Amino acid sequence: MTANGRPQAPLMTNTQADRVKEVARLAGRPSRSRRREFLAEGPQAAREAVRLHLGRVDAGADGVVVDVFATGEALARHDDLAALLASPDAPRLRRVTPEVLAAMSSTVTPQGFIAVCRFVDTSLDEVLASGPQLIAVLVGVRDPGNAGTIIRAADAAGAHAVILTGSSVDPYNPKTVRSTVGSLFHLPLVNGAQLEGLTDRLRGAGLTILAADGYGTTDLDELQDASASRRIGVTPEGIALRLDSQPAPPRGDTVRLEDPAAWLFGNEAQGLDDTVTEEADARVAVPIYGSAESLNVGTAATVCLYASARAQRES
Amino acid sequence: MTANGRPQAPLMTNTQADRVKEVARLAGRPSRSRRREFLAEGPQAAREAVRLHLGRVDAGADGVVVDVFATGEALARHDDLAALLASPDAPRLRRVTPEVLAAMSSTVTPQGFIAVCRFVDTSLDEVLASGPQLIAVLVGVRDPGNAGTIIRAADAAGAHAVILTGSSVDPYNPKTVRSTVGSLFHLPLVNGAQLEGLTDRLRGAGLTILAADGYGTTDLDELQDASASRRIGVTPEGIALRLDSQPAPPRGDTVRLEDPAAWLFGNEAQGLDDTVTEEADARVAVPIYGSAESLNVGTAATVCLYASARAQRES
Structure with missing residues (x-):
C-alpha cells in the first residue's frame, strides 16, 4: 500500500510495453489530438500539473492528470512532489526505470518525471x-x-x-x-x-x-x-x-x-x-x-x- | 569581372572540398577557438556582418568578414545584400550550390548565406x-x-x-x-x-x-x-x-x-x-x-x- 491507501503498482521496466509507446506517441500532434492528452515533462511541469489537478478535484471537477510516471531517484530528489502525489486525491503514480522514462519522453533530459495530462484549454x-x-x-x-x-x-x-x-x-x-x-x-x-x-x-x-x-x-x-x-x-x-x-x-x-x-x-x-x-x-x-x-x-x-x-x- | 572589379570566382560545387569542411567545422568550439572565426548564417546575420565589415574598413581598420558564401537564388532574393557585396570594400563573395551551402551550415535552413567572420569581441x-x-x-x-x-x-x-x-x-x-x-x-x-x-x-x-x-x-x-x-x-x-x-x-x-x-x-x-x-x-x-x-x-x-x-x- 502507498501513502494514499492505494496498492502500489509494480515498477514498469519494459521499454517496449504498449503503454510506454502510447505515452511516447503524445509527442506527436496526431496522437495528442486524438486522445486530447499531452505530456508535462520534468519535475516543475509535473508539479504544476498535479497542483492544478488537486485544485480541480478539490472543487468537485475532473482532474487533469491521467498518470504520473517517475523514477525512484527523481521521487527521492523531489520530496515535495512525492508528498503531493501521496495525497488522497492525487493522480495515479507509476514508478518506472530510467530507461522506460527515456523511452516515453520527447526530450533527452526528462529529469525523472512525466505527467500525462488531459487538455486544459477552455472556451x-x-x-x-x-x-x-x-x-x-x-x-x-x-x-x-x-x-x-x-x-x-x-x-x-x-x-x-x-x-x-x-x-x-x-x-x-x-x-x-x-x-x-x-x-x-x-x-x-x-x-x-x-x-x-x-x-x-x-x-x-x-x-x-x-x-x-x-x-x-x-x-x-x-x-x-x-x-x-x-x-x-x-x-x-x-x-x-x-x-x-x-x-x-x-x-x-x-x-x-x-x-x-x-x-x-x-x-x-x-x-x-x-x-x-x-x-x-x-x-x-x-x-x-x-x-x-x-x-x-x-x-x-x-x-x-x-x-x-x-x-x-x-x- | 564582378561589380566591384574583382574577377568572379567559379561556382563552388564540391561538397567534399577542404574549404567546405573547414567552414563546417566552425560550428564546433575547438575549431572556432583555434581559427578565431565563426559563422554568421542567414541573410540578416550576413548583412549585419558585412555592414560592420564595411564600416570598419571605411574607418581604416581590419574588416571582420573573411568570406561570404551564397547561393545564386539567395543573392537574387536579397538584392540589398547583393548590392552591399558588390561595393569596393566588400568581403570576398563565393557563389555556392545549395548542396555546398548545406554542407557548410550548422542549421537545416541556412537560407542561402553564410559569412565566415573573425571574432568581433573587444577588451x-x-x-x-x-x-x-x-x-x-x-x-x-x-x-x-x-x-x-x-x-x-x-x-x-x-x-x-x-x-x-x-x-x-x-x-x-x-x-x-x-x-x-x-x-x-x-x-x-x-x-x-x-x-x-x-x-x-x-x-x-x-x-x-x-x-x-x-x-x-x-x-x-x-x-x-x-x-x-x-x-x-x-x-x-x-x-x-x-x-x-x-x-x-x-x-x-x-x-x-x-x-x-x-x-x-x-x-x-x-x-x-x-x-x-x-x-x-x-x-x-x-x-x-x-x-x-x-x-x-x-x-x-x-x-x-x-x-x-x-x-x-x-x-
Whole structure:
C-alpha cells in the first residue's frame, strides 16, 4: 500500500510495453489530438500539473492528470512532489526505470518525471465571462519556444488568459509545454480560436485591443508616460516639457494603458496581418533605442504585458 | 569581372572540398577557438556582418568578414545584400550550390548565406574607457538562445556593451549568433571576462551594479516609481500615497534607475551566486504578479534593460 491507501503498482521496466509507446506517441500532434492528452515533462511541469489537478478535484471537477510516471531517484530528489502525489486525491503514480522514462519522453533530459495530462484549454466564452483585465492573444506565433515564453510571461505579468488562434503553434507541443515552465497550468488558455470576429468579441467584453507591431505608430513609452501622468495628476504636456524642450506629439491619447486590454502578438517572420492591425484600437511599438531591427516576439510580448500590468495595478 | 572589379570566382560545387569542411567545422568550439572565426548564417546575420565589415574598413581598420558564401537564388532574393557585396570594400563573395551551402551550415535552413567572420569581441578596458551608460553582464548564462536573446535585447534597449564571463556560453556558438539576429555585430562584446574583480572595475567606471535576482529585495517597479517621481518632482511617498493607502516601504532609495548601470544576469538554473549578488549595489527582482515561479533569464533581462533605458532617457 502507498501513502494514499492505494496498492502500489509494480515498477514498469519494459521499454517496449504498449503503454510506454502510447505515452511516447503524445509527442506527436496526431496522437495528442486524438486522445486530447499531452505530456508535462520534468519535475516543475509535473508539479504544476498535479497542483492544478488537486485544485480541480478539490472543487468537485475532473482532474487533469491521467498518470504520473517517475523514477525512484527523481521521487527521492523531489520530496515535495512525492508528498503531493501521496495525497488522497492525487493522480495515479507509476514508478518506472530510467530507461522506460527515456523511452516515453520527447526530450533527452526528462529529469525523472512525466505527467500525462488531459487538455486544459477552455472556451472563449468562459474566458470573456470572467471579466478579464489583461489577455495575451497569439495570432500565428509558430515557434514553440516563443509561444511558451509568452504564456510564461503572461502568467508572470498576472494576465487573466492566453488565447491562441488556429494559425498558432499547438500549445501542447512538448517544447511549448517545457518553455512555459508550469505556467500552462496557471491561467486559462483558449486554443484554436477563430480569428474572424475575435477582436469584436474581445472589445465587446470591455477590452481595448492593442496590436504589438514594430512598425506601429503608437510608442509604448508614450502610452506609459501618459498613463503615469494621469495617475499623478500631471498633464502629459507637463511631463513632456520637463523631458524635452520640444513638445511631444499628441500620441497615445486615444488608448489608455491602464484600461483592460487584449494584446495581439503576431507571427515571428510576418508579424500581424494588416487586416488584424486595422481592427486594433492602436498599433503599439516597443521603442528600439539601439540598432536592433526588431525584438523577438516573446521578448516584445513580455515588455508589453508588463507595461499594461504595471499601469493597471497603479491606476 | 564582378561589380566591384574583382574577377568572379567559379561556382563552388564540391561538397567534399577542404574549404567546405573547414567552414563546417566552425560550428564546433575547438575549431572556432583555434581559427578565431565563426559563422554568421542567414541573410540578416550576413548583412549585419558585412555592414560592420564595411564600416570598419571605411574607418581604416581590419574588416571582420573573411568570406561570404551564397547561393545564386539567395543573392537574387536579397538584392540589398547583393548590392552591399558588390561595393569596393566588400568581403570576398563565393557563389555556392545549395548542396555546398548545406554542407557548410550548422542549421537545416541556412537560407542561402553564410559569412565566415573573425571574432568581433573587444577588451573590457576598451569598453570601460568609452564611458558606457548601460551594460549587460552575463554571469554563467549557459543556454545559447538565452544569451542571444539578451544580446538582442541589449541592442534594442540601446545598451553600450555586453560582457560575458568565462562561465557563460560561447557567444560565437551558431545558435547564439542566430538568436542575436544580427545584434552581435551592433554593440561591443567582451567575451570570457574574469568574474573576479569585475564588479569593482565596473563600479570604478561609474556604473551602479544591479543584480537581476528573482529573490532580490529591491522591486524593479519601486525603482521605476522612484525614478519617475524624481523626474517629475513628486516625492516617492507622494506617489505611494496615491497608489495605496498603506505607505510603501522605503525601498529603492539607495540606487537610482536613471544612473549609469551594469546589470548582472545569472545562470538559468542557479541564478547568480551569493558572492556575486553581495558585490552588487542592489539585488533587483522583476515583480511576479501572477503564479509563475520565475521569468526566463532572457525575458527578465529585457524588462530590466528597458527599465534602465527608459529611466536614463527620460532623466
